[in-house]
Amino acid sequence: MKQFVLYLFIVFFVLSCKKKTVEVKVYSESDRWGFESPSHFPSPDYQFVNNEQTRLRFELGRYLFYDTLLSSDQTVSCSSCHAQAHAFADHNVKFSKGVGGVLGHRNAPALSNLAWYPNFMWDGGVNHLEVQPLAPLTNPLEMNETMSNVVSKLNASSFYKEKFKSAYGIDEITDQKFLQALAQFTSMLISSNTKYDQYLTGTTTFTDKETRGLQLFRDNCAHCHKEPLLTDFSFRNSGVETTIVDIGRELITQDPNDKGKFKVPSLRNIDLTYPYMHDGRFFTLTQVVDFYSDGIQQSATVDPTLGDGFHFTSQEKLDLIAFLKTLTDYYLIGNPDFSEPKR
């Protein structure tokens, strides 16, 4: 019996040691892997056409997402401004730093549930998940690179030559496969397991405060922040300023009626993704709720549903914030599959 206990102890000891060693996981073509739409979500937009999902392709996309090789001076990766700990938003800065430390013009959005998005960017200028990376890659204020350079840098890397060969069976890396590999990774960043989701699916209950907050949210905010993705993907002027500095959607449509309109952002993980609004002007949820309560600025294109604000009481503001804090997805920010991979 004593010997048995000793053996057991040794086994546990060995196991615990094993966990601490850094392992590079090796995946093979046969690994089961696939996108599953959460039962309480609508059907997704991105369908993996000509880009069948495999674990190897996802892992390749993950390497690319975390690789600074993609930027012109190899200092900026996708993850530089889309950090897992911040629900794939930037590290709580107003504007993100691109190559050479230059600042962008709009707050880097958090990334989740991208497979459901009909278009991308604050102004909706990008029409497909696979071509979204072109925007930050080629923007001089961000990664400042050309696609042909990205392709030649990848082809000069024996690491990526081997990865693309095993994932896509190609000897020469193309921008198409590069973009598709990134989509394999970004499409899997699904946020569907917040306390709010668990409440929706009946696996948890809300506190009284959270319940009141949800009701207030449904009465006032869900019109634009449509459940369960918490955005209706429309473009609206939320009335942050009287004189429009950034024309937003108008840049894409050339329609003056779109001046100052931006895509309604999803509120998922909002507690982690401050500062808020397209220009990062608010740093706390209190500021945001105060703004929608009594701070709406009027202009020609301001969204009519906002009126002159919702005039929340101070208790209502606290309730609303309690609800907003149920939107944090610890499964997303803690999922080791989405973290920086070992090389």
Add this chain to the structure above:
Amino acid sequence: MKTIILKFIAVAVVLVSVMTSCNKDKTEDPETPSPTPTVVEKGTVTIDLSHKWGFSNETDFVLGIDLIHPMKHDTLNFTKLKYYISNVKLKKADGTWFTQTESYHLIDLSEVSSLAITLNDVPVGDYTDVYFTMGVDSTRNVSGAQAGALATSNGMFWSWNSGYIMLKAEGTSINSTSGSFAFHLGGFSGVNNIVTEKYVQFAGNNLTVTKNHTSSAFLQVNPGWLWHSAPSVSVLNTVHMPGTDAKTMADGFFTNNSITLDHIVE
């Protein structure tokens, strides 16, 4: 050893024929005689593009030289001219069509090899017209990352406002206030749509395709038509997105008699 292999093959042949015959019984009417496979004889067609300038295509269009526009009188020195021709089809005298699959061609004046479009496996016969699309059809503008001529690494896709730059014309001009011009024309939906179907008739000549032989249609392309309705570069020297200006310039070149038959070689 040899006999074992032969036996094995014999058994395999019997098995396969039994299996396929079973299948056939279910789907085919036994009364119908099996059609004899007709071998369609095929040849090759090339569409060769030479670029011209002037009212009656009297001068060659060449990059890096001063060209005077016959209507606007602007002096234009092109450093770049690239555009898409897609979905190439040949119309046969009997009314049938040959349609090239995955038919996207980036014509680039700095790449001689891009100036001839090759159509392989064209059934033999007499063809009366070539049809094609100027630009890139709307589907490919909204379907994610594409390959070949449509690869984003060709620099013909807008990163911030998704869609193909269907024509790029850049260069310098003494008539431009900035000294240069850059026209990036695109747009695939609504009033901004510039994608245009076009055709060139082989007239009375017909393009005859014969077995295992290459027949060529030599076409002349005149980029001067870009300014058919658009103003002088002294007024407009830059277009960088879909819209009215892109539409006016593209329409001038895409819809008018800008591409004509020169001659046919069979």
